[in-house]
Amino acid sequence: MSVPRLTGEGRATALLVSVGAGVAVVFALHAALPPEFAQMIVGPPANFPFTIHAAEWLAFFVGLGELFVRLRSAGSELAELDRNYLPHDRQVALQIGKNLEDYYRRVRESETADVRFLPRLIQRIIRQYHGSRSIDQAHSLLNSSLELFMHEIDLRYSMLRYTAWVIPSLGFIGTVVGIAGALRKAGAIDPTQMADNILGRLTTDLGVAFDTTMLALALSMVLVFLMHLVQGREEAALNRIAQYCTDNLIIRFYKD
Known part of the structure; x- marks a missing residue:
């Protein structure tokens, strides 16, 4: 299929x-920030753009791109509810040999039949009911399918969770590299130089080192917060799909 x-x-x-x-x-x-702030946010000018700060920003935006994909997916799942796969008239009963096969065929012929949660769930439930003639078994299949779909949603966030872990890791790496560089410079300084000179040079290097961790923690906090919001939207969409199937499919099964 094309989807x-x-x-x-x-x-x-x-x-x-x-x-x-x-x-x-x-x-x-x-380009826009004053030099002292630019050094904190995107790294020292001497190493720009090949800085740990820049790598953190890139990882952050990769995470935002993945969040955008997940947000669109949640919207697409909700849009399936407007396709009118099932009757909304409360007086309509779904019966084998009368109208149930027609609704199954409508779902099966949809371009999202094997992609989105709603058509997949409707097809499973109808096939189960058609084979067993048991409403209880159809309802049990609904519950077990929801658990599988919830796990499927969780798996889709594995790369995002990894990205949210990578960003602070880059910050800590930047701090370690910065401290190591400051110590190397301290060892290379002539002991006869003024102590204030030595302290000033070391504190500048250490400041850049700790800036990477500060930036990384701030970016990861934003990314994790947005990730929870988007994942909550996907899970809410799945809950609405489950309610739709319960109201318009499970409780409408009718046996002669």
Whole structure:
């Protein structure tokens, strides 16, 4: 089917756009901020743009791109509810051999039949009921399918969780590298130089080192917060889908 291919292309496009946006923001911050603030946010000018700060920004924007994909996916799942797969008239009963097969065929012929949660769930429940003639078994299948779908949603956030872990890790790496560089400079300084000179040079290097951790923690806090919001939206969409199937499918099964 075409939908999985388009979904993959959309994710690749989001990745490219997010990386491009990250690069643009890094250069914009470097150009717009005063030197002392630019050093804190995007790294020392001598090493720009190849700084730990820039790597943190790029990872952050990659995470934002993935969040955008997940947000669009949640919207697409909710949009399935407007396709009218099932009757909304409370007086309509679903019976094998009368109208149930027609509704199954309508769902099966949808372009999202094997992609989105709602058509997948409707097909499973109808097949189960058609084979067992048991409403209880159909309801049990609904519950077990919801657990699997919830796990499927959670798996989709594995890369985002990794990105949220990578950002502070980059910050700590930057701090370690900065401290190591400051210690190397301290060992190379002539002991006959003024102590104030030595202290000033070391504190500047150490300040840059700790800036990477500060920036990383701030970016990861924002990313994790947004991740929880978007994941909550996906889970809420799944809950609405479950309610839709209960109200318009399970309780409408009718046996002669």
